[in-house]
Structures are given as structure tokens and as C-alpha cells.
Amino acid sequence: QQQVKQSPQSLIVQKGGISIINCAYENTAFDYFPWYQQFPGKGPALLIAIRPDVSEKKEGRFTISFNKSAKQFSLHIMDSQPGDSATYFCAASKGGDMRFGAGTRLTVKP
Amino acid sequence: GAVVSQHPSWVICKSGTSVKIECRSLDFQATTMFWYRQFPKQSLMLMATSNEGSKATYEQGVEKDKFLINHASLTLSTLTVTSAHPEDSSFYICSAPRQYGYTFGSGTRLTVV
Numbered sequence: 306q307q308q309v310k311q312s313p314q315s316l317i318v319q320k321g322g323i324s325i326i327n328c329a330y331e332n333t334a335f336d337y338f339p340w341y342q343q344f345p346g347k348g349p350a351l352l353i354a355i356r357p358d359v360s361e362k363k364e365g366r367f368t369i370s371f372n373k374s375a376k377q378f379s380l381h382i383m384d385s386q387p388g389d390s391a392t393y394f395c396a397a398s399k400g401g402d403m404r405f406g407a408g409t410r411l412t413v414k415p
Numbered sequence: 416g417a418v419v420s421q422h423p424s425w426v427i428c429k430s431g432t433s434v435k436i437e438c439r440s441l442d443f444q445a446t447t448m449f450w451y452r453q454f455p456k457q458s459l460m461l462m463a464t465s466n467e468g469s470k471a472t473y474e475q476g477v478e479k480d481k482f483l484i485n486h487a488s489l490t491l492s493t494l495t496v497t498s499a500h501p502e503d504s505s506f507y508i509c510s511a512p513r514q515y516g517y518t519f520g521s522g523t524r525l526t527v528v
Binding site for chain 1 (some may be wrong): 421449456457458459460461506508510515516518519520521522524
């Protein structure tokens with residue numbers, strides 16, 4: 306069952322632009338919301354994560370915005386670069402139960 | 416730190432044979448290991464959760480007799496795909512929970528011919 310809904314499915318952005326990926330969750334018990342970056346043939350790598358007690362977290366060019374009341378969170382990639390081209394997964398977890406979004410294939414054009 | 420080493424990275428096997436995938440936690444003890452399957456261009460789907468010293472917990476629809484999971488030590492969890500068939504071809508990934516997030520293995524690409 307898809308407990309975490311992610312959009313868009315694919316995204317094309319020009320170099321230097323802003324990439325925005327959105328996720329919505331259903332289970333209010335989730336207390337940890339990570340974003341993972343995955344390159345072809347590789348396992349996911351943690352990019353940035355947030356807990357529901359904060360509304361925003363920024364690490365370099367990556368920012369998570371979190372809206373607890375709407376049960377939504379998003380990833381913003383500022384100054385997108387061709388090297389950012391990958392598949393991005395949002396996830397939500399409670400304890401050891403982590404559920405992933407369907408993924409967004411990001412392509413950053415030079 | 417917090418590295419999970421997964422082997423093999425890819426394997427091709429004949430239909431009907433069994434394949435074992437290993438995940439080792441290199442610098443920490445993993446009492447729990449999650450096993451995921453990922454089909455091309457799709458998300459990660461949790462298959463099962465292994466716990467050291469006890470039976471694995473399987474997600475609904477995952478055949479426990481086909482996907483054998485063993486977590487015999489605090490640093491090793493294995494997934495054995497028994498009597499593999501072409502429809503089992505997929506990318507298998509393990510993950511261990513940490514204090515601040517989860518550490519994933521590099522994945523195993525299984526192709527059954």
C-alpha cells in the first residue's frame with residue numbers, strides 16, 4: 306500500500322534552476338522523513354532528513370520544507386547541477402518501519 | 416562510518432537455482448536488517464525484516480519459503496532466493512537502521528535466465 310505519495314514522477318530542470326519534489330503521507334505516527342538520492346545500479350544514499358518538530362531544514366543546496374498539518378513535505382534543490390541527475394525518493398518512518406515514495410527521476414540539463 | 420557491505424553486486428543465475436545475497440555491517444552491530452526489492456524505475460518495496468537471533472518478519476505477499484532470510488550474527492544478514500525464476504529478477508537492497516537514519520547496502524542486481 307502506498308503510504309507515501311510522491312510527485313512528480315519525472316522532472317526536467319535547467320542547470321541553475323530549482324528542483325522541487327513533493328511528498329504527502331497518511332500515517333500521523335511517522336516521525337522521521339528522509340530523502341534519498343539513488344544513481345542507477347546503486348543503493349539509495351541519505352541526502353537530508355527532517356523530524357516533524359521543525360518546519361524547514363537546509364543543508365547546502367538542499368532544503369526540506371515540512372508541513373505537519375497538511376501532512377506534506379518537499380525537497381528543494383537550489384542551483385541544480387547536471388550531477389544532481391538521479392532518482393530521488395522521499396520516505397517516512399516510525400521506528401523501524403520505513404515507507405518509500407514512488408520516486409522522482411530528476412534530469413538537470415546543462 | 417556506518418557502512419553496510421552488500422555482496423554480490425550483481426549475479427546471473429539459471430532458472431531453478433538458488434542465490435544467496437549477503438549484507439554485512441562493517442563498523443557497527445546491526446540487530447535489524449531490512450530487505451527491499453526494487454524493480455526497474457520503481458520504488459523500494461519492503462520484503463522482510465530480519466532480527467538477529469529470531470525469525471524474520473515478512474511483508475504481506477512475500478513468500479517466506481522462497482526468500483529465506485538468516486540473521487545469525489550482529490554483523491551478517493543473508494537473503495537466499497530459492498528456486499529462482501525470471502520474475503525474481505530485480506534489484507535487492509538491504510538496509511540497517513541507525514540512530515540517525517538508515518544505511519543502505521549498494522544493492523544486488525539479480526538476473527535469472
